Amino acid sequence: MRPLTEEETKTMFEKLSKYIGENIKLLVDRPDGTYCFRLHQDRVFYMSEKILKLATNFSRDKLISVGTCFGKFTKTKKFRLHITALDFLAPYAKFKVWVKPGAEQSFLYGNHVLKSGLGRITENTMQYQGVVVYSMADVPLGFGVAAKSTQECRRVDPMSIVVFHQADVGEFIRSEETLT
């Protein structure tokens, strides 16, 4: 486990900022203690200093996970957010999409959100903006990228895709092995 390098930090924060914008600051400067990002086996974990200190007790190969896993660096050094980061994306998300109850299940199986399943969408969402997907009961279900801007969404036909799927909570079951 080691702190992220400059470059890694930059890649990751760029990715994060697509979803929560400048709210990243809130992740790092928290009133309830210092929190930090650490890299462990290509995965980025977000944890408080207190846990970090304790985690030093464990050897590298025996340590599986600390705090919350945000995502991993691919072999090409890109950063991929995991669904496990949802707990920290959802409260700070700038742009949100709500899906109708009927389309909930479809999204949870890994499909894109279609116009017909779109319940609400934040005003002024730009195209390719990272969005967090909610159910109509305000339960965060995952995140993705807006395929159309809010304006376009009004016009397109019901079968066209409005949000590209990136991660959904169904992955907790579908791909449990690859979460960390």
Added chain:
Amino acid sequence: MGRKLDPTTKVKRGPGKKARKQKGAEVELANFITEEDTGAKRLSSRARKRAAKRVQNLKKPEDITEKQPKKGFSDENSKWLKPTKRKRKMDEPESEDESEDQWEDEDEEEEEEKAPLQKKGGKRQEKKSVELGLKNLEEEEDDDDDDDDDDEEEEMVDDYGADDDGSGEEEEEEESDGDDLLPIERAAKKEKKLKESMAPSSDDDDDEEEEEEDEDDEQKSDSEMDEEDTIQTNIDDVDNFKLPSAEESEEGALSLDLKTVHQRIKDNIDVLCNFSAKREEGKARVEYLSLLRKDLCTYYSYNEFLIEKLMDLFPLSELVDFLEANEIQRPVTIRTNTLKTRRRDLAQALINRGVNLDPLGKWSKVGLVIYDSSVPIGATPEYLAGHYMLQGASSFLPVMALSPQEGELVLDMSSAPGGKTSYIAQLMRNTGVIVANDANADRLKSVVGNLHRLGVTNAVVCNYDGRQFPKVMGGFDRVLLDAPCSGTGVIAKDPAVKTSKDEADILRSAHLQKELILSAIDSVNAASPSGGYLIYCTCSIMVEENEWVVDYALKKRNVKLVPTGLDFGKEGFTSFKKYRFHPSLKLTRRFYPHSHNMDGFFVAKFKKFSNVIPSASTGKEDEKTEASEATEVTESPKKTAPKNKTVKDAPAKTNAQKKNAKTNGAAAKKQNFKTKGQQDSQTGPKKAKIAKMDGEPVKGDQVKKGTVEKPAMKSPDQTKESKTVKKDGSRFEKKQTKKGKTPLKMKNRMGKNAFKKMKHKWPKNK
């Protein structure tokens, strides 16, 4: 947009091949008839008298019967109230009598004379005809008469009320509250009672009934036994259960038909429960028991070993309940994740999805029982969003007993799949730190998944063998050890246990548990201001894996048992067969499937009161794999050790060791005995003790030299060498303890031995 109807593929209609066939009416009827047949025999003495009278009455002049064209209810009710129809001609007047008794005035004396009653009936009839007015002509009355006769001629089998003919009276006497029941209800009640008395056997008992039975099981059992006796003797033609002869059973001539086996089990238990009265002359209890064991093995398909264990564990009356309970799945329960939602909200959300649920019980504020669900309960959006966790009711208990406080450092030693861990996190509200360990790396994936799904952010997941844990990290405020076990409490979940376990398996897991519990205790920090607790739990009900292990821990470490804080469950055993345990084992709790309707479970709560490991003197250390130099230490008796301060270099060494320990362990910085350093610090003082103790009996230079020198030599790489030493040592030590303590001589001898051993090892070391 929906599936299109494809005319080419024809969908099959009707119940599928696997659709379970319901019991048809024929089956019901068959049951009924057999019961009726036996019913004839079940006449009480009074009923018999009455029957005799009735036969006489039959021969009485016809005019009375003619006078009463309609039997039964003479008052206003007669317009809608129909008397029960009868079945047997023989009983005609009786049933009439009966029905009147039942419906009109229950309190009437049963011995009431027949004749007056009939007269009364006649009178009423007359009255009625008057009431009915002039319309009623003579002919009509005659017609009525005829109709009635027809009715009587018919054999009405499907009449539930008729069932009450013979024994109804008894029933009523017993339960006066059944007065206002409909006949069908009464019949059902009776049937249920019968069933109950014949040892709860039928597999199709649904859960609720089971629960009900469970609740009043304990109070009833005594009275039930008596009842059982009477009823059973009535049912069986042969009152006494005859033990099949030895040859018969040896040759396998015994019927293997499940029904007969079941009946035999019932009878056998009946006899065994009341042995002096019901035994066959010249047959020993052992014979009955061996037959019973064999039958239980056949009927429930256990192996002999497990059945024998269970027979030791439960009284016979309870045994069958337990075995039956193992055939039924426990209800599905879920735990609300209070980190994300509240139970009320969750229940509402699930109900909206078509789930039928209820709160788990008074003892849990987060549990819900799922009765049935139209959606898979493990894949609802709420589940995926981490609002709840599928978890057996029994898994709540250890965590509740642990009662972790906010901000503490908690260890879950065998955490997969993370249910209990997440419950701990939720009780701590995501503060403090939880270390979730498991020995199996594959199973840790589910831990990681579940912890993330449930929004637990304060957990560290690691993959160590629990036995090494105090080496890795110590100083925990609370430790939960859900030890791997034989799983005899969860046979309902995994029926493979029935046949796959034998003595060796049990002992093997008991041994592992002993190792784990010691290392768990060593991980606890006794000096913790809020904690210092350890929960030991298993999903096994074997004494060897529970009380025995706990008792062992009590002997080996400075721990004591404290109340678990669970207000139900059965007390642990303080003595069991050959074992005699510490009396405080009463404070542990056992849970059984048949009495608590949750998986079989065992929970014990320890409080650690000192970080010092009492090992050194009594040779406790040698059980631990790592701390191994104990071998030499064991030689000297406990009491002499602390007193002795004669050897000078020993204390000095201790100090040095202690310093070492401090610098070694990161966590040990805070306190001398903080547990991270504990491992090391243990070795430190221990070695000192070794030195002291061996120095004390100043016998021969060898001893002194050997022991004093030894720790210094060992400290750099104790473990490698020590393992070999340890083996011999522990073996020796056992012998020694058996022999009893005759200190001087022993010490001398052992000193020599130890010295020799060491002599062998030194050169290698260097």
